[in-house]
Amino acid sequence: MPNETANQKAARNASQQPAAAASEAAASAQAETGQTERGHAETAQTAALAVSGLRKSFGEKAVLDGIDLSVAAGTVFALLGPNGAGKTTAVNILSTLIPADGGQARVAGHDVAAEPDSVRAVIGVTGQFSAVDNLLSGRENLILMADLHRLGKVEGRRRADALLRRFDLTEAADQRVITYSGGMKRRLDLAMTLIGEPRVIFLDEPTTGLDPRSRRELWRIIRELVAGGVTIFLTTQYLEEADQLADRIAVLDQGRIVAHGSPAELKRLVPGGHISLRFADPEALDRAAGSLDVSARDDETFTVQVPSDGGVRALRSVLDRLDAAGVEAEELSVHTPDLDDVFLALTGHGTGGTGERRDNAGLDDSDEGAIAS
């Protein structure tokens, strides 16, 4: 890995001087497109999505301010960003729902502006708002889609049944969708997207508002799809989700892509996780600071921070060392890097209202939609 050292250097810089150095590091991460550890070099020529200089404004507000992207066929690409960053707008343009103001976008080789029907024929879209017919049953919804894909009666029914089985909806197949839970609706939504066997699938915040179990279930399905050779363009506000699923991630902030690389590359840009320890008095603080590799120290709150990967082993080692030094911490918290850290590191500002965002993950997605309406 010839880039390893450069990146490590970049990461070190980033931890010392977050905002300025990180953009440099981001640039170096961008520069190595095509030779990352998961090996896209051979697929790079067959780009499923190619976007250059994409712009879109709603009134005065520039929602997308010159976006460049390239997604290799058969990979998962995650567009990561907070609410209002422009993720949904990007999906809406790429899926032919709205026109761009400038720039070019090609999906599977077809220009979205010039040949929208060719694009529509190869894509499937599952937006963040449920796109199912609540008055019909699950099976009827799937057959409606099959009919619109003009699959014919026999083939349509066959695919509908197969998808109902695959998404664990067979039992509820003949109930009206209005009685479905959020997770069931989302699975049906995705099944409806799949019935036409799209080559490129757009998933706009597919797990927002889902409980953890449904979220993991959906991740499993997404992995299966990729194994089957489709290309997935995913938007998310969860770093973990991008990390779990994506081959490459682009971080979108205020309409611009501020970083772009593999999950490992991006994580190296982030200062990283740490363990925070608070002590009862200055003496304990001094003794603790003497026995640990402290990355930050606050003499007013008697607190130190120790870098950590969030694992149990690191935590145990910290506690063992404190034991050996004969000090006890009053309070301990483990901090793992999240989207907010990525943002802080890359842009010098946070995602804004982060605490609230985590508490109401399912309820706060309306603003991007409002911009687009």
Place this chain on the structure above:
Amino acid sequence: MSSLTYAVTDSATMLRRTLRHILRYPAMLAASLGVPVILLLFFVGLLGRTLGAGLNAAHAGGVGHGSYIDYVAPAIVLLTVASGCMATSVAVCVDTTEGIINRFRTMAISRSSLLTGHVVASVIQTVVSVVLVIGVAVAMGWRPSGGPLAWLATVGLIVLLSFALTWLAVAIGLISKTPESSSNTPMLIQFLPFLGSSFVPTASMPAGVRWFAEYQPFTPLNETLRGLLNGGPVGHDALVSIAWCLGILVAGYWWARTVFQRGRVR
């Protein structure tokens, strides 16, 4: 397959979907059928004697012989058409405010098929309602005297008016932000027949209302239908009616199409 075949196939798929909605949630159908039947019972059963006597006295030869039901039944038929078509605006609005329209827009299907499906379903629903309302009127003593040609013309006029009002309703549904508002706006059109010659001749109205009543579309439509079904001259009224229907059809279709193509993404 050519794009026309696609349009027909997709519209048929959308039509099946909308008809399924109507059958599954018959409340809308019941409402568009219930109002005319209640009005029929009210005007004929309750007020019919007095209104009929008044009509016969005032227009000894004009309105014709017979009972009040002969006068009012064709108007109730038109009212059924008006209230039936307007239910479409709610269905269209529900479709556009839910996410499914964006799914349709990202599929390689005929763009207009969604609206075509709604319109054809609405016309079918309206025709079924009209047949039922005519059945009730006949059961209550209406004896239309028109021949087969007159009935054919009646069916033609009703279908034409249905298409015209439904396209207008589709446009209203598309511009409405909530299903509630989409059901309020069409009330204006449903109310229009009352300010016409539906229940009493325009000649008996106060000057201002009379002027309005004489120039609004439902008055010539009423007179045409009366002439066709109860026997009598239709000439001038028929032409004015057809002109109104075509005008509303073109305007409603153009409006709906423009709004739909401009699109609304949420």
